[in-house]
Amino acid sequence: MPGFDGGYMADELDTTSEITENHTNMSIDAIRTRAQAIPAGNPGECAHCGEFTPRLVNGACARCRDRLKLG
Template sequence: MAVDIEAEHIAAGIRRATAPIPIGAPGECDNCGEDMPRLVDGLCARCRDGRIPMRPEAMRRAASREPTLRPSLVPISVSAPPAAREAPRRPMVALLDGIANLLAEHIEHAERLAAERDAAIERAETAEATLASIKAALGQ
């Protein structure tokens, strides 16, 4: 089974690499609405490659047109093991979310450290003022 999946994956890669690149035209993407310099079948690159989920009405419009999409954009149906089916569909988005969370934690930690530093400086200044008043009372 793994050999069959690998063979299909390699064959799909070869088809993608040798497929002709369709000519695009500038305009507004049917899916995301962004004005782009190159649309193929009314879709921008981000919508064609799946970085932006397809809205149902955009899918219907794309299906009604004469297809010029590269074969790489046609989904391959392969039954995957349950663990693979449960994996996130968009690993790059999950990775970027993880990086954003780490960055937020880092900023929060830095803010906590800055607050602790400010509190320590305030305590030190209070202690120095108290020491100075004690020295003055003792006549030193």
């Protein structure tokens, strides 16, 4: 019976496992790259709404960045 004794079925499973692992690693690398591009921000008063926030990016709080589509 093909595959029962660890023949080509094991090879297919090994290949599938390797492909899955490679795909997972590439996805993790892509996420890390995007995460590194997120600006750190600084605490302060938002230049648009005047509210104090623990994280301003380019002088704008998250709410104003979203509302004004500032990125």
